[in-house]
Amino acid sequence: MSTAETKARTGQDMPDMKSAVTGFLNDFRGFQADIKSRLQKQEERLTMLDRKTMIAGRPALATAADAEGAPHQKAFEAYLRSGDEDALRGLPLEGKALSTAVAADGGYLVDPETAEAIKSVLKADASIRSIANVVNVEATSFDVLIDHGEMGSGWATETATSIETDSPQIERITIPLHELSAMPKASQRLLDDSAFDIDGWLAGRIADKFARAEAAAFINGDGVDKPTGFLTHPTVDNDVWAWGNIGYVPSGADGDFSGADALIDLVYALGAQYRAGASFVMNSKTAGAVRKLKDADGRFLWSDGLSAGEPARLLGYPVLIAEDMPDIASGAAAIAFGDFSAGYTVAERPDLRVLRDPFSAKPHVLFYATKRVGGDVSDFAAIKVLKFSVG
Numbered sequence: 001m002s003t004a005e006t007k008a009r010t011g012q013d014m015p016d017m018k019s020a021v022t023g024f025l026n027d028f029r030g031f032q033a034d035i036k037s038r039l040q041k042q043e044e045r046l047t048m049l050d051r052k053t054m055i056a057g058r059p060a061l062a063t064a065a066d067a068e069g070a071p072h073q074k075a076f077e078a079y080l081r082s083g084d085e086d087a088l089r090g091l092p093l094e095g096k097a098l099s100t101a102v103a104a105d106g107g108y109l110v111d112p113e114t115a116e117a118i119k120s121v122l123k124a125d126a127s128i129r130s131i132a133n134v135v136n137v138e139a140t141s142f143d144v145l146i147d148h149g150e151m152g153s154g155w156a157t158e159t160a161t162s163i164e165t166d167s168p169q170i171e172r173i174t175i176p177l178h179e180l181s182a183m184p185k186a187s188q189r190l191l192d193d194s195a196f197d198i199d200g201w202l203a204g205r206i207a208d209k210f211a212r213a214e215a216a217a218f219i220n221g222d223g224v225d226k227p228t229g230f231l232t233h234p235t236v237d238n239d240v241w242a243w244g245n246i247g248y249v250p251s252g253a254d255g256d257f258s259g260a261d262a263l264i265d266l267v268y269a270l271g272a273q274y275r276a277g278a279s280f281v282m283n284s285k286t287a288g289a290v291r292k293l294k295d296a297d298g299r300f301l302w303s304d305g306l307s308a309g310e311p312a313r314l315l316g317y318p319v320l321i322a323e324d325m326p327d328i329a330s331g332a333a334a335i336a337f338g339d340f341s342a343g344y345t346v347a348e349r350p351d352l353r354v355l356r357d358p359f360s361a362k363p364h365v366l367f368y369a370t371k372r373v374g375g376d377v378s379d380f381a382a383i384k385v386l387k388f389s390v391g
Contacts, residue, residue, distance in 0.1 A: 245380060246385055280335060338382050
């Protein structure tokens with residue numbers, strides 16, 4: 001084949017080659033698009049499947065049992081809104097009903113959800129309750145037995161006569177329960193409004209009243225128809241401390257700090273067995289003065305909590321801000337330090353009653369809420385105070 005023929009033949013084949021390559025690329029792109037479309041559809045199917053699985057696995061917000069159940073809460077709400085006592089009287093006294101039973105003379109027991117809401121507020125409130133020993137009792141009082149003596153001991157040999165050891169000293173502390181009451185009121189028109197959250201409103205008002213009354217009594221209560229506050233007991237110099245008194249450490253200055261050493265003395269006035277669980281207790285005004293104190297190296301004694309909700313710390317110990325503690329003044333025991341879970345006991349009945357009174361304050365309806373609670377020092381060695389005096 002001549003050179004001319006070869007060139008002519010090559011020129012004819014080039015368009016055919018280009019056409020073939022172009023066709024192949026078009027087919028390949030179509031194949032790619034088809035694969036992508038199928039993969040996308042597969043992803044959509046998997047996504048829908050995942051969503052259905054999540055929905056199926058998600059706990060139901062409300063079940064049929066919940067809708068029909070909670071009969072005590074529904075009956076209690078009906079009683080609060082309209083005084084319907086028949087619904088409450090028809091409740092069976094079994095299971096949870098035991099904690100929401102009917103008591104016609106003293107009012108009706110609050111339903112569990114409302115009662116738990118009130119208890120949660122009381123626990124979270126800035127009160128001695130949050131660091132004290134809290135017990136539930138069914139009686140009218142609670143007895144605490146404290147062994148505040150040391151049982152004797154000795155070494156014995158096989159032939160020597162054993163020496164009789166001293167007997168322990170048992171102290172019985174009786175904490176009577178007192179009736180705490182609150183009386184919020186609402187208009188009947190408001191109660192008739194189904195959008196009004198009667199349970200939440202009642203829980204909030206009762207909890208607020210109870211929390212403030214308890215917080216004051218656990219610190220300064222005189223024990224007459226109320227708990228006995230730990231500051232009500234006599235205070236004596238810790239060097240001559242005896243059972244039945246609260247030991248104090250002087251600040252070194254009348255109505256003021258003589259320096260940071262007084263707080264260190266207060267910490268080590270408490271027995272080592274109590275320090276691990278100890279807390280400082282003071283009001284906001286006192287805390288403002290304390291957080292200005294520095295040690296000999298110029299470092300602040302006070303440190304704020306590292307995260308939200310964590311208490312501030314003083315000399316490494318948590319600080320409870322209780323506004324019912326006295327201000328810094330001459331002779332005032334404005335700062336307490338101790339293991340209150342050992343040193344102070346709150347005793348209460350678990351039930352909370354509400355009596356509806358639509359007559360005494362027309363056109364309003366009164367709700368007379370009551371609970372029984374008591375409190376007192378259960379270990380006098382577990383609490384010390386800083387007294388702002390020279391000695």
